[in-house]
Amino acid sequence: MEAFTISVASDVLDDLRSRLTRTRFTTPSASGWEAGTDPDYLRSLVDYWANEFDWPAAEARLNSYPQFRDRGQHFVHVRRDATRPPVLLAHGWPSSFIEMLPLLELLDVDVVVPSLPGFLYSDLVDGPLTRAAIAETFHTLMTETLGYERYFAFGGDIGGAASGWLATMYPREVAGLHMIHGPFPADFDASPITPAEQAFLDAEAVYDESDEGYSSIMSTRPDTIAAALADSPAGLAAWIIDKYRSWSDCGGDLESRFDRDTLCTILTLYWVTGCIGTSFRQYLDYPHNAPRPMIPVPVAVTLSHEPGMHGFPRSIAERAAGDIRRYSAPGRGGHFLALEEPRLIADELTAFMRSIG
Known part of the structure; x- marks a missing residue:
């Protein structure tokens, strides 16, 4: 067992910031979050992540554990x-x-x-x-x-x-x-x-019809989506925060449950470790259970x-x-x-x- 300290090199952070500032945002397909992550919210979060989020302070907090x-x-x-x-x-x-x-x-x-x-x-x-x-x-x-x-x-x-x-x-x-x-x-x-029990199982099936798209692609084509998310921090953010909003008890207001520093800490950890693809592995391997x-x-x-x-x-x-x-x-x-x-x-x-x- 070895002590471990999180330490992200400055060139990794510089590259992340550069990618964030050069993000190309999509045209909305519907209003708000109806078609997935709201592009207007994503634009605001990406700007905060690039220009205001204090990673060194977040890193120090994590390393206090x-x-x-x-x-x-x-x-x-x-x-x-x-x-x-x-x-x-x-x-x-x-x-x-x-x-x-x-x-x-x-x-x-x-x-x-x-x-x-x-x-x-x-x-x-x-x-x-x-x-x-x-x-x-x-x-x-x-x-x-x-x-x-x-x-x-x-x-x-x-x-x-x-x-x-x-x-x-x-x-x-x-x-x-x-x-x-x-x-x-x-x-x-x-x-x-x-x-x-049957009422719950039926309701779960109905809910899955509107929510299971993410798991379907991660279960069948994880490397395809991971290639995009590992190369675009804005894409990574969109993929992850969609679930933080839809699965949390936030009533549609993501930041009523998670402040931006928490969200950006989560996103930065996923980005700097490059783990989004390997985090999908348990979906691909699910049939082995x-x-x-x-x-x-x-x-x-x-x-x-x-x-x-x-x-x-x-x-x-x-x-x-x-x-x-x-x-x-x-x-x-x-x-x-x-x-x-x-x-x-x-x-x-x-x-x-x-x-x-």
Whole structure:
């Protein structure tokens, strides 16, 4: 394990600024955000990113957290209370470890925040990037690198799904699992689908028709879109912030949840590491995922308030997890819940961990 410091060379920043100032913007296809990222908003954000955003200050803030790399895995590790099990906080897409930093500040146990394999400063794993492969990487980090015998896992999206695999693969070491997206079972064969479950599944299918374009191309032609995004920071910004707006609980006002410095920090990290293409790998490799068994450890669910989770019934989670200890739908905070509502999640996660011991 080696200490790690984020350090972006001045020529990389100069090149980024030059590209931003020479951006060619598209003609709007519809009003506002109806056809994707609003070109007028993008123009404003790109101007801020190029001319006002203070990356050195952002870099210094990030480096105030103890960071490390081991076996190609980047992570933040904060020690607070060695007498209690630590917690691993796992982000999703298109996110990064900085999503978890506000939550980290509010917890009173040891905290580990890894970058997913292929994201930012973490290398890809050998072989397909499945949820189980991510779980193996995280378990190695927690037990072999850091020496913990027992730990909690928290996450959403990819990080939550990988944490679900952690719990099924290593139930002796995983003390409990906290998720913001209710877990799905491998199938619905155990009992007939209820009307509430069917209503949710139908609504999810309708929503996917309007939202799945991004995942379709990342699942089938990731290198095609990555070639454009790796060469154009404005294009990268458009691709990423579209999801921050549509998946967060912002009511259509992106900056009501994320200030521009936060957005530009996320975008700069993706740009300088050149990781957008490798962040797509788990989409391309998704067919390699096996059906996940029933989750055997204690589970807490704090349901995110985002379009894809509206109307999610607890009964679906109960098909996937046999020991749900806490379940709540607070009605605020979306796909990036730890960043949007860190106090809410800190209270829920702390109560859950203390109930387990």
